Amino acid sequence: MSPSAPPLDAHPHPAIEVVDLHFAYPHSPTAALEGISLSVAKGSFIAVLGANSSGKSTLCHALTGFIPHFYRGDFAGRVRIGGLDTTTRSLDELVQVASLVFQNPLNQISGAKFTVREEIAFGLENLGVPRAEMTRRITEVMDLVGITDLADRSPFALSGGQQQLLALAAMLVLRPQIFVLDEATSALDSAGSRRIFSLLHQLSRTGMTVVLAERKLEEIAVHCDRVLVLDQGRIILDGPPRQVLASPRLEQCHVGRTRYSRVAERALTFGGWPVDRSLPVGFQEAVAGFLHLGSKR
Amino acid sequence: MARVVSRSIMPRHPSLALAGKGIAFRLNPVTKLTLVGCALLLAFLIPGWWPPWLLFTALAGFAQINRLLTALAKKLLKIILPLAFFLFFIHGLFYHQASAPLTLAGVDLSREGLLFALQMTGRISAALAASLLFVLTTPTADLMLALSQRGTPAAITYIIGATLQLIPQLQARAAAIGDAQRARGMETDGSLLRRIRALLPLVLPLVLGSLVDVEERAIALEARAFRVKGPKSSLHELPDPQSERLLCRLALILTLATIVVVWWG
Numbered sequence: 001m002s003p004s005a006p007p008l009d010a011h012p013h014p015a016i017e018v019v020d021l022h023f024a025y026p027h028s029p030t031a032a033l034e035g036i037s038l039s040v041a042k043g044s045f046i047a048v049l050g051a052n053s054s055g056k057s058t059l060c061h062a063l064t065g066f067i068p069h070f071y072r073g074d075f076a077g078r079v080r081i082g083g084l085d086t087t088t089r090s091l092d093e094l095v096q097v098a099s100l101v102f103q104n105p106l107n108q109i110s111g112a113k114f115t116v117r118e119e120i121a122f123g124l125e126n127l128g129v130p131r132a133e134m135t136r137r138i139t140e141v142m143d144l145v146g147i148t149d150l151a152d153r154s155p156f157a158l159s160g161g162q163q164q165l166l167a168l169a170a171m172l173v174l175r176p177q178i179f180v181l182d183e184a185t186s187a188l189d190s191a192g193s194r195r196i197f198s199l200l201h202q203l204s205r206t207g208m209t210v211v212l213a214e215r216k217l218e219e220i221a222v223h224c225d226r227v228l229v230l231d232q233g234r235i236i237l238d239g240p241p242r243q244v245l246a247s248p249r250l251e252q253c254h255v256g257r258t259r260y261s262r263v264a265e266r267a268l269t270f271g272g273w274p275v276d277r278s279l280p281v282g283f284q285e286a287v288a289g290f291l292h293l294g295s296k297r
Numbered sequence: 298m299a300r301v302v303s304r305s306i307m308p309r310h311p312s313l314a315l316a317g318k319g320i321a322f323r324l325n326p327v328t329k330l331t332l333v334g335c336a337l338l339l340a341f342l343i344p345g346w347w348p349p350w351l352l353f354t355a356l357a358g359f360a361q362i363n364r365l366l367t368a369l370a371k372k373l374l375k376i377i378l379p380l381a382f383f384l385f386f387i388h389g390l391f392y393h394q395a396s397a398p399l400t401l402a403g404v405d406l407s408r409e410g411l412l413f414a415l416q417m418t419g420r421i422s423a424a425l426a427a428s429l430l431f432v433l434t435t436p437t438a439d440l441m442l443a444l445s446q447r448g449t450p451a452a453i454t455y456i457i458g459a460t461l462q463l464i465p466q467l468q469a470r471a472a473a474i475g476d477a478q479r480a481r482g483m484e485t486d487g488s489l490l491r492r493i494r495a496l497l498p499l500v501l502p503l504v505l506g507s508l509v510d511v512e513e514r515a516i517a518l519e520a521r522a523f524r525v526k527g528p529k530s531s532l533h534e535l536p537d538p539q540s541e542r543l544l545c546r547l548a549l550i551l552t553l554a555t556i557v558v559v560w561w562g
Contacts, residue, residue, distance in 0.1 A: 064520070070515070091519055092524060092525045095519060095521075102517075106466075107514050108517040110517070111459035111462050111466075111514070112441070112455045112459045114438045118532055118533075121532040123521035124530070125530050125531055125532060126451070126522040127525060128527055128528040128530045131530060131532065171521070174522070
């Protein structure tokens, strides 16, 4: 958010460093995460994909310190966020480095505030941010997320999508170094999702590290720098979106493919897609492929 | 630079509070809360049947000054009339009789019982009038802000605000569960037995769902630094003049002095 953020190469330590992480919930026979090792550079925009119960939410909680501080269980390995070890630092310290937004927006509303503006101020008030600074930041973030016109509405009088935007604004206003979103665009329509993906991309370019557990593959293909795929608590794919989203292993672990890949695959069966081209993951690649075939004919 | 937000431009929230410009609307909520506390102490601790009624008359006069008498009367009468009827009926008939009974339409009524009922009705009326005046003139947001400004722990103001706002949410969820169960063929109307049977499938999902939500809500609060120690700040600021603080102290001293004089004087 801050335009004066230092360049990425000025930070010697990765924003997130996970070494051989293992976590199992109490009374669970299987590990939710197993052998996770990960290094994320500051300013990256990473998507985490996986089927239900693949460990996406657990990883999000581990990257924000809620595991092991909030969710107790069998924890092994090391997680460092913003240079802080999540096992030795308190949750109070960690929440000032990494922010988490999750799927159900209603549960993220504090319930103690009566307007959208006051709701966004809640975290800043807890951190003792001076009033003038608070007002400035709230105005800025409402504008950024596109909820300025809702400022004086009750948070409970908003639609699900508007509440989701409010939840995003309420965390963004804290200006975290690391912003973790667990399916946080699920309540948004496609235009709203696009806008948020674009915003997150823009924020990552200013130095904020964004980790996003998501299912919207088309948006991920366009905006993310890197994609991780989890299956049964393990990372099975890790790489640039172009490479990961084209992998046939995505279907095997029930993540699916982008609609462009599916269309091109279908077209391939009747010669509607060039055989010498790999399947597209994004819109522009798909258009280029079909145009290429058209020009050859 | 501190920005003082006048109450007139504070956003209004769903509560019983009315809009107005009288002194009752301008007082700091904590001042009003203190005065209500004093009124309750005086109403219940001063012996005799007339002091509560005197206090009630004063409160009605204060309501009239603030153009709240009609609103106050409407709410008060709904509660007090049935209560007064039962108080007079029960104490008139069954209270211990030390003097000659008062015969009314052929029914012997205890004079002491009627006086006791009069005193109790006066006490309850005064207490209700004071409380309702507070509620009618104080938006919940202002109360929470004022409590916070006077150093009330954030956890307590949070509990007050969240309780007030989450009750309608719970009601909405209960209605949705009821609709869902009815859509699946459950009968919720009819005989008492049928209604009792329908209660469990309504209450259980409500309670379990709320318990699951508690976990996410707790994470959401933690994530927004709710438990971070250190000085807090506030987006708004309510006027809290020294004169009102003095008024609070004076009211408390006078109340306690009156009680001491009446009881031990």
